[in-house]
Amino acid sequence: AAGVIQSPRHLIKEKRETATLKCYPIPRHDTVYWYQQGPGQDPQFLISFYEKMQSDKGSIPDRFSAQQFSDYHSELNMSSLELGDSALYFCASSLVNGYTFGSGTRLTVV
């Protein structure tokens, strides 16, 4: 069965740089979510999209933005990166109450 695909798997950026993370949800899933998991932390909800429209917003910094495109893939854009942005970023997609998570993108800011 198709899963949630995230790219890249690993990313190293310097402070103040920008990063773009991509997520390809399971086909026919109508909602995409982004989560941030810091070292030793639980996943924190950032933002979600339902049918390509932003549906909910969590603890997403103003330096971050996201969108969902016509083909349903989503991108998380992160600017002015800080050391504290180093984390595992998960994308998940859902249909009704079935949530599937991708393997995540590990972002390291140096």
Add this chain to the structure above:
Amino acid sequence: AQSVAQPEDQVNVAEGNPLTVKCTYSVSGNPYLFWYVQYPNRGLQFLLKYITGDNLVKGSYGFEAEFNKSQTSFHLKKPSALVSDSALYFCAVRDRDSGRRALTFGSGTRLQVQP
């Protein structure tokens, strides 16, 4: 608001013994409850969920969980632990009666199964 509490940072159990990982939740309405497992440097893998119906939910790899509305709990259990069950376990909740569809996670419990 919705929240999850996992009161134990770590649970240690000997292989072959039963295990329990505790979870309590708080929602304004009715909950949807989930358990996920995370292995080092890996994504979140779905174990089981409670949506409605039987309070005892059976999931992957022999795990089960019991929804207890009066105690607002959803503890994860397995009759006989395996060393390969050693991982980080997250409980998550969604309030069925709110507009928010995103899951809220607990802080995680590290399960260590000793041979």
